[in-house]
Amino acid sequence: MNEKLLEVRDLKTHFFTPDGVVKAVDGVSFILNKKEVLGIVGETGSGKSVTALSILNLIPQPFGRIVGGRIMFDGVDIAGLGQKQIQKYRGNRISMVFQDPAASLNPVYTVGNQIMESIMIHQKIDKRSARKKAMRLLDMVGIPEPQRRLNSYPHQFSGGMRQRVMIAMALANSPSILIADEPTTALDVTIQAQILELMVDVMNKTGSSIILITHDLGVVAKYADKVMVMYGGKPVEFSDIDKIFYEPLHPYTNGLMGSIARLDSKKKDRLTTIDGSPPSLIDLPPGCIFYPRCKYRMEGCARSYPRFKEVKPGHHVACHRHAEFLKEEADG
Amino acid sequence: MYERVYKLQNAISGEPGNKYSRSSLYKDAWRRLTRNRLAIIGLSIIAALIFISLFSPFLATHDPTLRVKEDSLKPPGSQYWFGTDILGRDIYSRVIYGSRISMLVGIVAVGISLLIGLGMGAVAGYFGGFSDALIMRIADIFFAFPYILGAIAIMAVLGPGIVNIFVAIGILGWAHFARLFRSSILSIKNKEYIEAARALGASNFRIIIKHIFPNSFAPIIVFGTMNVGTAIIVEAALSFLGLGVQPPAPAWGQMLSESMRYINTAPWMMFFPGMAIVFTVLGFVLFGDGLRDAFDPRMK
Numbered sequence: 058m059n060e061k062l063l064e065v066r067d068l069k070t071h072f073f074t075p076d077g078v079v080k081a082v083d084g085v086s087f088i089l090n091k092k093e094v095l096g097i098v099g100e101t102g103s104g105k106s107v108t109a110l111s112i113l114n115l116i117p118q119p120f121g122r123i124v125g126g127r128i129m130f131d132g133v134d135i136a137g138l139g140q141k142q143i144q145k146y147r148g149n150r151i152s153m154v155f156q157d158p159a160a161s162l163n164p165v166y167t168v169g170n171q172i173m174e175s176i177m178i179h180q181k182i183d184k185r186s187a188r189k190k191a192m193r194l195l196d197m198v199g200i201p202e203p204q205r206r207l208n209s210y211p212h213q214f215s216g217g218m219r220q221r222v223m224i225a226m227a228l229a230n231s232p233s234i235l236i237a238d239e240p241t242t243a244l245d246v247t248i249q250a251q252i253l254e255l256m257v258d259v260m261n262k263t264g265s266s267i268i269l270i271t272h273d274l275g276v277v278a279k280y281a282d283k284v285m286v287m288y289g290g291k292p293v294e295f296s297d298i299d300k301i302f303y304e305p306l307h308p309y310t311n312g313l314m315g316s317i318a319r320l321d322s323k324k325k326d327r328l329t330t331i332d333g334s335p336p337s338l339i340d341l342p343p344g345c346i347f348y349p350r351c352k353y354r355m356e357g358c359a360r361s362y363p364r365f366k367e368v369k370p371g372h373h374v375a376c377h378r379h380a381e382f383l384k385e386e387a388d389g
Numbered sequence: 390m391y392e393r394v395y396k397l398q399n400a401i402s403g404e405p406g407n408k409y410s411r412s413s414l415y416k417d418a419w420r421r422l423t424r425n426r427l428a429i430i431g432l433s434i435i436a437a438l439i440f441i442s443l444f445s446p447f448l449a450t451h452d453p454t455l456r457v458k459e460d461s462l463k464p465p466g467s468q469y470w471f472g473t474d475i476l477g478r479d480i481y482s483r484v485i486y487g488s489r490i491s492m493l494v495g496i497v498a499v500g501i502s503l504l505i506g507l508g509m510g511a512v513a514g515y516f517g518g519f520s521d522a523l524i525m526r527i528a529d530i531f532f533a534f535p536y537i538l539g540a541i542a543i544m545a546v547l548g549p550g551i552v553n554i555f556v557a558i559g560i561l562g563w564a565h566f567a568r569l570f571r572s573s574i575l576s577i578k579n580k581e582y583i584e585a586a587r588a589l590g591a592s593n594f595r596i597i598i599k600h601i602f603p604n605s606f607a608p609i610i611v612f613g614t615m616n617v618g619t620a621i622i623v624e625a626a627l628s629f630l631g632l633g634v635q636p637p638a639p640a641w642g643q644m645l646s647e648s649m650r651y652i653n654t655a656p657w658m659m660f661f662p663g664m665a666i667v668f669t670v671l672g673f674v675l676f677g678d679g680l681r682d683a684f685d686p687r688m689k
Contacts, residue, residue: 115587117579119518140593148589155588160581165603174599175589226589 068126096281104290152227158219162211169207194225217248428679434672451479472657483639495617501559506566514574528564573605614677618670
């Protein structure tokens with residue numbers, strides 16, 4: 058089961074803007090195994106989307122650049138590939154579903170045309186068979202009367218159906234990894250579960266892995282096997298889902314867990330908040346970036362950034378005081 | 390059940406209910422175009438002009454360059470439908486033959502501008518950076534130059550003649566197309582569906598041709614068709630200045646300039662070539678507008 062599929066090590070993606078260098082992703086490491094769902098959680102601007110875009114080298118030009126680290130996929134460091142080579146991976150071995158399905162489909166082409174395109178970019182088949190395949194894909198993602206709907210334009214579809222189409226396009230070449238960047242944020246709550254179920258369902262059938270980027274901890278709790286929590290462009294904690302939820306080691310993760318409502322909480326319990334706001338990613342101070350907002354900060358925290366390291370088997374965290382938290386946990 | 394829903398959707402979106410017909414961008418655009426009355430009027434005018442310029446020898450009643458001294462400045466009548474000019478030439482026949490020059494200048498010159506402008510605009514807009522700066526600064530130089538003055542300069546170097554008019558107007562017009570195309574590429578390049586296409590593994594070339602072009606073509610089409618009118622007018626101005634089509638070849642602009650001195654005594658000399666220009670430009674504008682609507686499936 059635990060076959061390594063993708064290993065990201067010390068990934069650094071920086072944006073060189075006129076105002077200074079924005080370290081949007083700074084030292085992210087994680088491992089994605091086969092048939093696994095990895096959740097990447099963090100607030101807006103924490104670098105989760107840029108991490109996803111970096112994997113396929115889709116960082117907005119001309120400012121963004123991967124300045125360090127490795128992305129090992131299938132024995133190849135795909136971070137170092139040129140445009141021509143990485144194109145063979147995009148949509149083929151690794152594909153992506155974006156946040157807003159209304160904007161992700163080209164308004165001037167029919168849905169069928171666009172699914173066929175995604176097939177024909179990577180496979181040498183004629184139009185007729187591509188069309189047949191597109192029809193099967195539409196059927197698979199649960200769109201009724203696929204034969205007919207191939208001729209519809211994106212504006213004739215509802216939001217949920219458009220996202221189904223995006224998933225169909227992403228699955229067209231049976232990828233090993235599906236990266237979903239907040240796939241349900243733009244959808245109605247009632248549709249969100251359907252779309253997530255569909256993704257997990259289809260990926261289970263094809264035996265692929267999912268990287269699910271979200272800020273919805275409920276979604277992560279339900280679907281992810283592993284979670285990476287990001288803050289200010291850096292990973293703060295990475296572990297199995299249960300450990301993140303029940304034994305969080307980083308004060309930020311802890312704060313996140315305290316800020317979600319639980320069914321089993323008592324009436325008088327109040328939701329906690331994390332004071333302050335995320336830092337600007339330009340000119341970061343040398344210490345821990347969570348220092349200004351941290352409840353457990355101590356003097357040394359402002360001096361150096363804690364290394365992101367494995368403190369228990371399979372549990373990575375970046376905090377100077379992790380040993381104390383570990384001990385507390387062991388003591389109950 | 391679904392059948393009913395689709396029929397309803399089709400009614401709303403204006404799509405006909407033909408169930409399994411395969412649709413393409415251009416087929417659909419054509420269908421929407423034919424439903425637009427003004428566009429059809431514009432198209433009819435253009436078609437008529439093409440017909441007239443192709444079959445001028447059959448439509449003309451006289452030799453357009455033949456001078457009949459005793460029939461000088463005759464008003465419109467049964468012999469000379471549009472009257473005659475100071476040299477006794479038949480204005481009707483001259484207007485008919487003049488359509489050839491105007492159509493050629495309009496279409497070929499705009500075609501040249503379009504080719505240069507689209508190429509330059511695509512490179513500048515899509516790749517940005519240094520190529521963008523370089524191309525747009527060159528375009529700025531062209532903008533800084535008065536259009537007519539530039540045309541005069543080029544014509545003075547190349548010498549008068551119809552082919553040189555194509556070249557002069559074509560070269561002068563590219564900067565407008567480049568700037569327009571660049572700006573529409575800039576607005577579309579950051580759309581999510583372009584990113585989505587890139588995430589699917591589409592190459593730069595494919596993204597430009599398949600995804601950016603059709604979405605950024607609407608303003609180009611409108612501007613291009615209107616520019617045909619501008620080109621026709623510039624040709625008229627050049628002919629007026631003696632740098633364009635050489636007499637006695639009939640060109641509308643030249644006929645207008647000849648009519649100036651007789652505007653009170655023989656207004657028909659000015660009226661008919663003037664109306665020819667008006668209708669030609671109107672035809673292209675109406676058609677351009679209709680095309681823009683037709684290419685946008687969200688209209689209606």
